[in-house]
Amino acid sequence: MNSFQQLAKFRSYLFQTMEGNRKSCIPLSRRLAGEVSSPDFGWNLNERMISSRVSHSTAVHRSGNFPISPNNRLERAASVRPQHMETGDASDPRITRIASSIRVIPDFPKPGILFQDITTLLLDIKAFRDTIDLFVERYKEKGISVVAGVEARGFIFGPPIALAIGAKFIPMRKPHKLPGPVISEEYSLEYGTDVMEMHVGAVEPGEKVLVIDDLIATGGTLCAAIKLLERVGAVVVECACVIELPELKGRDRLGDKPLFVLVSPA
Numbered sequence: 205m206n207s208f209q210q211l212a213k214f215r216s217y218l219f220q221t222m223e224g225n226r227k228s229c230i231p232l233s234r235r236l237a238g239e240v241s242s243p244d245f246g247w248n249l250n251e252r253m254i255s256s257r258v259s260h261s262t263a264v265h266r267s268g269n270f271p272i273s274p275n276n277r278l279e280r281a282a283s284v285r286p287q288h289m290e291t292g293d294a295s296d297p298r299i300t301r302i303a304s305s306i307r308v309i310p311d312f313p314k315p316g317i318l319f320q321d322i323t324t325l326l327l328d329i330k331a332f333r334d335t336i337d338l339f340v341e342r343y344k345e346k347g348i349s350v351v352a353g354v355e356a357r358g359f360i361f362g363p364p365i366a367l368a369i370g371a372k373f374i375p376m377r378k379p380h381k382l383p384g385p386v387i388s389e390e391y392s393l394e395y396g397t398d399v400m401e402m403h404v405g406a407v408e409p410g411e412k413v414l415v416i417d418d419l420i421a422t423g424g425t426l427c428a429a430i431k432l433l434e435r436v437g438a439v440v441v442e443c444a445c446v447i448e449l450p451e452l453k454g455r456d457r458l459g460d461k462p463l464f465v466l467v468s469p470a
């Protein structure tokens with residue numbers, strides 16, 4: 205298959221994923237009425253595929269901001285840059301370090317997916333600490349009593365934030381993992397579907413909750429977490445992620461629920 209055919213297949217796959225998604229937090233009627241725009245994948249996905257290739261072949265990001273060695277086996281995330289909206293301070297050098305510590309793995313777990321791998325961020329102690337600090341700076345003294353972390357990677361960032369802001373931590377888990385009584389929500393992903401569960405009684409009605417995950421793509425995961433928490437009367441004050449994939453429009457699916465992210469791919 206030539207590169208043009210690959211691109212067309214990739215676009216078609218993602219378009220089907222998005223358009224076939226019936227679990228959106230935004231009612232379909234609103235989408236049909238044009239209140240929420242359909243995703244325009246063409247340009248942004250072309251950009252993502254090109255920047256992936258650039259990071260492999262020339263080892264220099266097209267913006268020139270994140271030079272990487274051709275021998276860098278970690279394939280650092282040359283295509284990740286600080287986001288300029290809904291973030292603390294894009295000129296903050298901590299954001300730049302965090303962005304450059306995330307690697308991008310093409311075609312994982314399926315062909316066409318550019319996987320944003322935060323395990324390399326965890327290897328960089330300063331970047332890891334800065335990530336936690338940036339969230340703690342934003343959420344301390346906001347009256348948040350619960351941090352809800354989404355399995356699996358929300359379990360990495362959620363607990364240190366919870367401890368630092370004086371909140372309890374709730375795991376939002378894949379099905380059949382929690383031992384006590386649970387409530388469940390089915391949701392769709394960039395590459396499949398899943399079910400999320402939460403322990404009954406983990407959060408009290410009226411408690412202020414921060415939802416944490418490593419990444420927002422289509423927004424299906426965060427929507428499921430919000431639904432579970434709101435079903436038991438919790439107040440979700442904000443969702444926070446390290447990475448946003450803006451071309452997948454996950455932010456739109458959250459409606460007016462605030463989303464804070466540190467970085468997004470160029």
Ligand SMILES: O=P(O)(O)OC[C@H]1O[C@H](OP(=O)(O)OP(=O)(O)O)[C@H](O)[C@@H]1O
Nearest residue numbers: 355356357393394420421422423424425
């Ligand atoms: O915005 P969405 O389209 O819902 O996708 C984002 C979710 O996908 C990834 O998790 P994944 O489901 O791959 O699970 P894992 O962390 O257990 O690997 C990621 O960590 C988010 O939780």
Ligand SMILES: Nc1ncnc2[nH]cnc12
Nearest residue numbers: 317318319320394419421
């Ligand atoms: N491109 C991606 N990288 C990492 N995690 C993801 N979850 C959904 N899409 C993802």
